[in-house]
Amino acid sequence: xxxxxxxxxxxxxxxxxxxxxxxxxxxxxxxxxxxxxxxxxxxxxxxxxxxxxxxxxxxxxxxxxxxxxxxxxxxxxxxxxxxxxxxxxxxxxxxxxxxxxxxxxxxxxxxxxxxxxxxxxxxxxxxxxxxxxxxxxxxxxxxxxxxxxxxxxxxxxxxxxxxxxxxxxxxxxxxxxxxxxxxxxxxxxxxxxxxxxxxxxxxxxxxxxxxxxxxxxxxxxxxxxxxxxxxxxxxxxxxxxxxxxxxxxxxxxxxxxxxxxxxxxxxxxxxxxxxxxxxxxxxxxxxxxxxxxxxxxxxxxxxxxxxxxxxxxxxxxxxxxxxxxxxxxxxxxxxxxxxxxxxxxxxxxxxxxxxxxxxxxxxxxxxxxxx
Ligand code: SAM
Ligand code: SF4
Ligand code: SF4
Numbered sequence: 001x002x003x004x005x006x007x008x009x010x011x012x013x014x015x016x017x018x019x020x021x022x023x024x025x026x027x028x029x030x031x032x033x034x035x036x037x038x039x040x041x042x043x044x045x046x047x048x049x050x051x052x053x054x055x056x057x058x059x060x061x062x063x064x065x066x067x068x069x070x071x072x073x074x075x076x077x078x079x080x081x082x083x084x085x086x087x088x089x090x091x092x093x094x095x096x097x098x099x100x101x102x103x104x105x106x107x108x109x110x111x112x113x114x115x116x117x118x119x120x121x122x123x124x125x126x127x128x129x130x131x132x133x134x135x136x137x138x139x140x141x142x143x144x145x146x147x148x149x150x151x152x153x154x155x156x157x158x159x160x161x162x163x164x165x166x167x168x169x170x171x172x173x174x175x176x177x178x179x180x181x182x183x184x185x186x187x188x189x190x191x192x193x194x195x196x197x198x199x200x201x202x203x204x205x206x207x208x209x210x211x212x213x214x215x216x217x218x219x220x221x222x223x224x225x226x227x228x229x230x231x232x233x234x235x236x237x238x239x240x241x242x243x244x245x246x247x248x249x250x251x252x253x254x255x256x257x258x259x260x261x262x263x264x265x266x267x268x269x270x271x272x273x274x275x276x277x278x279x280x281x282x283x284x285x286x287x288x289x290x291x292x293x294x295x296x297x298x299x300x301x302x303x304x305x306x307x308x309x310x311x312x313x314x315x316x317x318x319x320x321x322x323x324x325x326x327x328x329x330x331x332x333x334x335x336x337x338x339x340x341x342x343x344x345x346x347x348x349x350x351x352x353x354x355x356x357x358x359x360x361x362x363x364x365x366x367x368x369x370x371x
Contacts, residue, residue, distance in 0.1 A: 020330040265296075
């Protein structure tokens with residue numbers, strides 16, 4: 001029998017302690033990092049577990065039955081998450097996205113949503129509160145999520161061809177059940193709904209047109225994501241990336257498109273409208289067209305590590321501070337000091353780096369930190 005090799009250094013252990021600055025940093029909503037980027041978007045991972053094994057994210061060979069997920073005691077509680085989120089909102093966050101792993105696997109998630117839904121920005125506005133899901137449990141949970149105060153959802157779906165999709169999620173999950181989840185979300189008003197499709201050349205690029213035709217005219221915004229070199233386990237190769245420019249070219253040959261202006265500063269997707277006015281699509285070009293200049297996103301891991309970039313090799317461990325009895329002001333100041341020192345711009349630098357470079361260690365996994 002061959003020996004099992006796990007090519008993974010446990011990223012969860014790589015973190016920097018967080019200190020409270022000696023001078024408080026008041027929450028003005030005007031926080032900037034070293035490149036002047038504000039803090040507007042917080043992505044919170046609520047679990048590191050998933051019921052899918054998408055090969056680009058949680059390949060089966062690594063995330064098998066022996067994989068050590070975080071123990072329950074390591075996870076931030078809903079109260080802890082809400083308290084941290086509140087400090088981020090005070091510093092200017094306007095949008096919170098729950099992610100994972102598969103966020104709908106976290107028990108009683110509606111309770112967390114209800115707690116986050118009552119947070120208000122400094123000028124009294126509700127947050128843009130959303131969630132990214134693989135859709136497998138959405139048909140069952142859509143109504144409860146809506147009732148708890150979730151505004152909208154993004155559903156990941158990599159194709160309409162059942163065999164292709166079953167192979168990509170690698171647990172034989174059918175397309176029809178995800179489509180039923182999307183319909184349920186639409187029915188209960190969890191919109192505008194976005195659908196994310198990761199495009200892998202030679203695997204599902206034949207699904208680009210069928211997916212566009214399916215969602216055209218439905219009010220659902222389909223977004224094509226370039227397959228990214230995130231994490232250290234998916235065996236990423238540049239020749240499997242289908243550049244967004246090619247996606248747009250293939251689509252517009254059949255379904256004419258016109259460019260649209262960005263919906264918001266820091267928006268990751270480039271928007272295109274159907275020339276006949278029947279809706280829009282987006283392309284997220286994280287490999288071929290860096291968008292670090294406007295990146296206003298922070299990521300909070302399931303156990304309270306703050307990451308400043310999707311390609312970071314270290315987190316900032318907020319949990320000890322959260323559990324130390326520090327005041328809200330101290331917590332807010334510590335978060336502000338971390339953001340003020342941020343200089344991450346991995347996607348911009350990628351072109352000039354040797355392949356698989358991760359300065360200071362291996363990169364975190366997408367399933368750990370969320371998209
Ligand atoms: N499980 C949920 C889902 O799949 O929607 C939420 C977490 S998942 C990590 C968030 C998003 O990251 C998904 O849309 C997924 O397709 C995307 N993703 C994961 N690995 C990726 C990769 N290597 N390149 C591009 N997108 C990726
Ligand atoms: Fe799970 Fe989402 Fe990763 Fe797929 S992309 S393995 S559904 S966390
Ligand atoms: Fe933001 Fe890092 Fe992605 Fe650049 S590479 S857009 S800094 S998350």
